[in-house]
Amino acid sequence: MAQLGSTTGKKNGERVAVVAAGVVSPLGFGLAETLNSLRRANDCVTDVTRFSVAECRCKTAGQVPDDRLLAGPNKKLRAKRLHRASHMMIHALREAVMQVPQFEPELTIIGTTSGGMSYGEQYYRSLCRSGNLRHAPTWIANYPAQKPVIDAQEEVLGVSAPCQVIANACASGTNAIGHAFECVRSGRYQRVLTGGYDALSELVFTGFDSLQASTPEKCRPFDRHRAGMVLGEGSAILALENLELARKQGAPVLAEIVGYGISTDNFHITQPDPSGVGPRQAMERALQSAQISADEVDYINAHGTATIFNDAAEGKAISQLFNGVPVSSTKSMMGHSLGAAGAIEAVISLLALRHQFLPPNINFEALDESLDLNVVANESRSAAVRTAISNSFGFGGTNASILIRRVEA
Amino acid sequence: MSLAIAGMGWVTPLGNGVDAVWERLLRGDEASATPISEQFAERSYSAFRVPESALTGLAHPRLRRASVISRFAATAGLDALQAAGVKVNSQNAGRIALIFAISNGGVIYTKRFYRDVVETGAQSASPLLFPETVFNAPASHLAAILGVTGITYTVVGDGAVGLLAIKMAEDVMMDKSLDYCLVVGTEEVDWLLCDAYRRWRLLRSAPPIEPFGKQKRGMILSEGAGAIVLAREGRITIERAHPGGCYGKRAEAEEILKRILRDLSQVEIDFVMSSANGTFIDQAELGALEQVIPGAVTYAAKPALGESVGASGLWQVMLGAQALRHGELPPVLHASPAISLRLARSRMAVTGARRAIILSSGVNQQGAGLRLALH
Numbered sequence: 001m002a003q004l005g006s007t008t009g010k011k012n013g014e015r016v017a018v019v020a021a022g023v024v025s026p027l028g029f030g031l032a033e034t035l036n037s038l039r040r041a042n043d044c045v046t047d048v049t050r051f052s053v054a055e056c057r058c059k060t061a062g063q064v065p066d067d068r069l070l071a072g073p074n075k076k077l078r079a080k081r082l083h084r085a086s087h088m089m090i091h092a093l094r095e096a097v098m099q100v101p102q103f104e105p106e107l108t109i110i111g112t113t114s115g116g117m118s119y120g121e122q123y124y125r126s127l128c129r130s131g132n133l134r135h136a137p138t139w140i141a142n143y144p145a146q147k148p149v150i151d152a153q154e155e156v157l158g159v160s161a162p163c164q165v166i167a168n169a170c171a172s173g174t175n176a177i178g179h180a181f182e183c184v185r186s187g188r189y190q191r192v193l194t195g196g197y198d199a200l201s202e203l204v205f206t207g208f209d210s211l212q213a214s215t216p217e218k219c220r221p222f223d224r225h226r227a228g229m230v231l232g233e234g235s236a237i238l239a240l241e242n243l244e245l246a247r248k249q250g251a252p253v254l255a256e257i258v259g260y261g262i263s264t265d266n267f268h269i270t271q272p273d274p275s276g277v278g279p280r281q282a283m284e285r286a287l288q289s290a291q292i293s294a295d296e297v298d299y300i301n302a303h304g305t306a307t308i309f310n311d312a313a314e315g316k317a318i319s320q321l322f323n324g325v326p327v328s329s330t331k332s333m334m335g336h337s338l339g340a341a342g343a344i345e346a347v348i349s350l351l352a353l354r355h356q357f358l359p360p361n362i363n364f365e366a367l368d369e370s371l372d373l374n375v376v377a378n379e380s381r382s383a384a385v386r387t388a389i390s391n392s393f394g395f396g397g398t399n400a401s402i403l404i405r406r407v408e409a
Numbered sequence: 410m411s412l413a414i415a416g417m418g419w420v421t422p423l424g425n426g427v428d429a430v431w432e433r434l435l436r437g438d439e440a441s442a443t444p445i446s447e448q449f450a451e452r453s454y455s456a457f458r459v460p461e462s463a464l465t466g467l468a469h470p471r472l473r474r475a476s477v478i479s480r481f482a483a484t485a486g487l488d489a490l491q492a493a494g495v496k497v498n499s500q501n502a503g504r505i506a507l508i509f510a511i512s513n514g515g516v517i518y519t520k521r522f523y524r525d526v527v528e529t530g531a532q533s534a535s536p537l538l539f540p541e542t543v544f545n546a547p548a549s550h551l552a553a554i555l556g557v558t559g560i561t562y563t564v565v566g567d568g569a570v571g572l573l574a575i576k577m578a579e580d581v582m583m584d585k586s587l588d589y590c591l592v593v594g595t596e597e598v599d600w601l602l603c604d605a606y607r608r609w610r611l612l613r614s615a616p617p618i619e620p621f622g623k624q625k626r627g628m629i630l631s632e633g634a635g636a637i638v639l640a641r642e643g644r645i646t647i648e649r650a651h652p653g654g655c656y657g658k659r660a661e662a663e664e665i666l667k668r669i670l671r672d673l674s675q676v677e678i679d680f681v682m683s684s685a686n687g688t689f690i691d692q693a694e695l696g697a698l699e700q701v702i703p704g705a706v707t708y709a710a711k712p713a714l715g716e717s718v719g720a721s722g723l724w725q726v727m728l729g730a731q732a733l734r735h736g737e738l739p740p741v742l743h744a745s746p747a748i749s750l751r752l753a754r755s756r757m758a759v760t761g762a763r764r765a766i767i768l769s770s771g772v773n774q775q776g777a778g779l780r781l782a783l784h
Binding site: 053055056107115121123124125127133137140141144145147150154160163164165166167168169179183202203206207208209210211212262263264265266269270281394396397398 | 449450507511512519520522523524526527528530531532534535536539540541542543544545546548549550552553556557558559560561562563564565566567573576577580581583584601604605606608609610652653654655656657773774775777
């Protein structure tokens, strides 16, 4: 097991607090519903209803229900034209801002993979079938990846901070939080909004199906019978602030982000290096960044897509670095929400720290024989959780891990 | 903290190579527009394309199936590293960060992939094309070619994204263990993009781009890549990078640009690199420039090179660096004599120039700016 002492780490800078969080996912709207779903080990994956999946192997996904998503108290009529991704961002940001109404971000850093892709699909379908293009300007205007970020800021904050949108495939959300963490830790920024979003789209769904990365069965991370991923969607926001400043101003401190690691393994555009070197480097660098040892980690929220290749590489890296630390992939409950996944899973890790429990890895029957992992199988359970690591890995060999720590009152 | 420009690489419709493109711009050359059509549509458009000959020298197994956007980026990125004298190897691969700026991404393969789905059904979807539709595909190809093992980010946005990527590079380079950051902006053109911008009333069907015109006749899209190696020390520095801003309505763009210009013009400025492209952003830039730094010498390259969106910000910075280095500006093409700005209407000497503002306003609600200094 690796022992990472402070001599190998970066110099610590400012401490970085999470002062607010908001989330929308198939697990529910808001922190309370999400916590409830996690504790009850709800399977929130359902049959896909947004588009036809008749010709796909996979027929299911984690979906955010439109009846609640689009019924939010959006102030303006233009909200009707916004993409579902914008609505998700609005819900998540609104929940976060209710916890810290005075929060004025200097910068917003958000991860996504596909922006308003379904509007692009509607536009293309209308074009090549000589359909009605009356709404084309709306689709085009709401398609860009930065649009949901700007929409949410305007709708909820009434102002728009400068925004950087990171599109690092499935690692986007964790990269966004990690970079935001570094921005505050360096002292260059005091308050940064961060997170991720993605809405289900036919193009992306079909793409993963074409790679045979998605499964017609249940999503079973780390299981010997795992057969692939299911997709999901959602959004999560974290408000980060210089911890000292947050305390001075009486802001709630939900947790502290203490480390970030990123690596690029260059093995293949869609597959991880089977040695696990990419995930291992990302986790090692997060530990070095936090100047803590692997022994101090109490919970691992794994990337755990349930594909053969990801879970083998990640599982190998985890067992090389950690000795029996509880692991779960909450994608088993809600699907893989791509650019949102890292942000939603950061919020789930935060809930684990605050409520002292381990979120479950559902649909689990038996551990892959080649892995040596302590999987939190099928049910959540109470545990002392002081430090959690959350992993996200993506196409292109991009790997990211963040470390979150409980802050005692 | 200020970072220095250590090397640059350029793939444009006017050719490759920083000095070669610069010479053509100084001569007043304009890229040739080529027609671009689509099998299911009657309407055709004009775009400034990169000549195929520009990519002939590049052969790498990783790029075998890659779209042209990745090839543009790899060519420009490798040229920039060579110009900076940086050889990436296993010893320094972890000390180099890679940041990509992209707006529309791999639209050619995205369209091909989805066309198969729409026309033939999901069972025809290509597993070879899908990975190339992902925004970070160009960055991952270049990272693999170079062997970069640490930070690789792809930032997406509108025409301002290039400067936002440089701002991100500045933040990333706060980590003292990094020696260099390679920032690459890249874009490819497709009929679908032209049609989308046209329906949004931002594109005209044929050149020229008329900068700062009140008629707002629209832009012509172009493609290519720009790459800049940022280092700790050098003669030309990014003296200040503004974090940028977002505007909700088009009418608010000018306010964002004024805020950026006020921040960047607190020292004497010798010239401004504008992002004027023939759309509504020109009037926003014009209004902001006239109010905040009236009389500033202004150059706009898009009439000559086209609107390359994700690559355009990098191109502007490279032009600013070249103008500071050589002490002259190329002529602004197709500008009406009635425009009140002090435009470089013919090749103009800016001898002794020390500082330039690069101003970038995108059409999708983002604005950004930075200040270059010559030491």
